[in-house]
Amino acid sequence: MAKQYEATILDSITIDCVIFGFNQGALEVLLVKHADGISKDKWGLPGGWIFTDESTDAAANRLLLELTGIKDVYLEQLRAFSEPDRFPVSRVITVGYYALIKKQDWTGLKPGATASEVAWFKVSEVETLIYDHRHILGVGLRRLRRRIKQEPIGFNLLPEKFTLLQLMHLYEEILGYEMDKPNFRRKILRMNLLTALDEKQKDVSHRAATLYKFNPETYQKLLEKGFNFEF
Amino acid sequence: MAKQYEATILDSITIDCVIFGFNQGALEVLLVKHADGISKDKWGLPGGWIFTDESTDAAANRLLLELTGIKDVYLEQLRAFSEPDRFPVSRVITVGYYALIKKQDWTGLKPGATASEVAWFKVSEVETLIYDHRHILGVGLRRLRRRIKQEPIGFNLLPEKFTLLQLMHLYEEILGYEMDKPNFRRKILRMNLLTALDEKQKDVSHRAATLYKFNPETYQKLLEKGFNFEF
DNA sequence: GCAAAAGTGTTTGGGTTACACCCATGC
DNA sequence: GCATGGGTGTAACCCAAACACTTTTGC
Numbered sequence: 274m275a276k277q278y279e280a281t282i283l284d285s286i287t288i289d290c291v292i293f294g295f296n297q298g299a300l301e302v303l304l305v306k307h308a309d310g311i312s313k314d315k316w317g318l319p320g321g322w323i324f325t326d327e328s329t330d331a332a333a334n335r336l337l338l339e340l341t342g343i344k345d346v347y348l349e350q351l352r353a354f355s356e357p358d359r360f361p362v363s364r365v366i367t368v369g370y371y372a373l374i375k376k377q378d379w380t381g382l383k384p385g386a387t388a389s390e391v392a393w394f395k396v397s398e399v400e401t402l403i404y405d406h407r408h409i410l411g412v413g414l415r416r417l418r419r420r421i422k423q424e425p426i427g428f429n430l431l432p433e434k435f436t437l438l439q440l441m442h443l444y445e446e447i448l449g450y451e452m453d454k455p456n457f458r459r460k461i462l463r464m465n466l467l468t469a470l471d472e473k474q475k476d477v478s479h480r481a482a483t484l485y486k487f488n489p490e491t492y493q494k495l496l497e498k499g500f501n502f503e504f
Numbered sequence: 505m506a507k508q509y510e511a512t513i514l515d516s517i518t519i520d521c522v523i524f525g526f527n528q529g530a531l532e533v534l535l536v537k538h539a540d541g542i543s544k545d546k547w548g549l550p551g552g553w554i555f556t557d558e559s560t561d562a563a564a565n566r567l568l569l570e571l572t573g574i575k576d577v578y579l580e581q582l583r584a585f586s587e588p589d590r591f592p593v594s595r596v597i598t599v600g601y602y603a604l605i606k607k608q609d610w611t612g613l614k615p616g617a618t619a620s621e622v623a624w625f626k627v628s629e630v631e632t633l634i635y636d637h638r639h640i641l642g643v644g645l646r647r648l649r650r651r652i653k654q655e656p657i658g659f660n661l662l663p664e665k666f667t668l669l670q671l672m673h674l675y676e677e678i679l680g681y682e683m684d685k686p687n688f689r690r691k692i693l694r695m696n697l698l699t700a701l702d703e704k705q706k707d708v709s710h711r712a713a714t715l716y717k718f719n720p721e722t723y724q725k726l727l728e729k730g731f732n733f734e735f
Numbered sequence: 736g737c738a739a740a741a742g743t744g745t746t747t748g749g750g751t752t753a754c755a756c757c758c759a760t761g762c
Numbered sequence: 763g764c765a766t767g768g769g770t771g772t773a774a775c776c777c778a779a780a781c782a783c784t785t786t787t788g789c
Binding site: 669705708709712713 | 739740741742743744
């Protein structure tokens with residue numbers, strides 16, 4: 274990471290983003306290959322410096338857009354990562370974020386100025402990353418596992434319209450265990466967070482499933498009544 | 505906060521700690537009154553700067569000891585707080601922590617070098633604090649509410665030996681609703697995390713309750729078997 | 736005896752679990 | 763017809779909720 278605009282950025286603090294996607298039953302993470310610097314040609318999380326007049330939330334959103342073209346997605350801070358030796362060049366603390374994106378909406382991602390490549394990797398197959406990025410990914414994954422059981426955020430990884438089985442497979446992949454189809458259906462439907470559409474699956478070689486969409490408004494109303502999403 | 509030792513601390517990053525205690529049925533927080541600087545005579549969270557060769561975890565522990573004399577307690581990072589205008593003097597990001605302490609073990613707390621007073625306040629009665637400290641306290645409280653339902657951390661706020669009713673009152677105070685005594689007993693006992701001691705309450709004007717202690721070792725073993733603390 | 740909290744018992748009902756089974760569609 | 767996934771039905775069981783009731787101790 275080359276420092277530029279000395280006067281307008283904070284030194285010693287950066288942002289790093291764990292960007293999750295879901296594709297063909299597998300949880301994936303978006304990585305970038307650095308174009309230069311001490312980590313040239315190595316894969317890591319997209320990240321960068323913070324301007325002096327923006328919050329870390331704003332910086333994370335900006336960097337996401339700059340580095341990958343992605344915007345307006347679910348984004349939440351993980352925490353600060355601060356081991357003194359985490360960055361070999363100087364003492365830098367990073368604030369980790371994780372994002373959930375509907376992968377289908379973002380085809381043709383382009384690497385930003387400081388990256389030579391940007392690509393999706395299956396989370397289960399990621400090996401070494403630069404600095405402590407592997408560790409940050411692990412923290413992001415644990416956070417996702419925890420959150421998905423308590424808040425209906427899984428929908429951020431699926432297309433607008435999805436089938437109940439797709440949703441179940443998402444839960445199975447993230448949580449790491451198998452579920453019972455009939456029971457999953459009833460459990461999720463009983464919450465009244467999903468609206469069944471008039472539409473059905475197409476081009477499948479079996480009975481077409483009903484498509485559903487998630488209702489954020491309904492969720493808000495339920496929350497106000499003291500509803501508690503639990504899975 | 506006066507900056508000293510320019511060469512050995514990180515500028516633009518600080519630590520702030522939300523220290524919770526429990527006393528007579530009320531959740532309390534430890535605050536310090538600043539001895540000088542722009543916030544002289546105002547109450548805020550204990551905090552300070554980070555040395556270049558220590559992690560934020562290490563800094564939080566060190567500051568806790570320096571500012572209040574407290575050490576070896578439950579301490580967990582909340583997250584980074586980074587609004588550009590949160591600190592009026594310069595651009596400073598703070599990493600928030602929260603601690604749970606057995607208040608009885610730490611009587612006679614003494615203010616550190618930069619504080620003129622240190623005192624406990626009922627969380628429900630805290631009003632204005634310096635900078636965004638009120639906000640950080642709120643985030644700490646939400647975190648505590650969430651965690652206490654998922655991990656057996658409540659014991660860190662109670663004496664080594666406690667009664668089941670004390671524990672229930674702790675849950676009621678933190679979660680903000682009343683519970684049923686018989687049902688609470690059975691629920692917590694069925695988890696096998698508590699050991700009944702041969703000892704009983706003393707000097708109470710009613711039937712003396714059995715004292716219990718929490719077993720961290722048992723909890724570890726249960727965790728390994730896939731046990732999931734849920735409240 | 737009375738107050739106060741400790742501690743036990745019991746009924747009820749909702750919800751999870753486990754699994755059997757029928758439906759629709761493409762090949 | 764058969765494979766594949768969509769979708770419904772149901773019995774067993776667990777467990778939380780609600781509340782009645784007994785026990786122990788100090789005054």
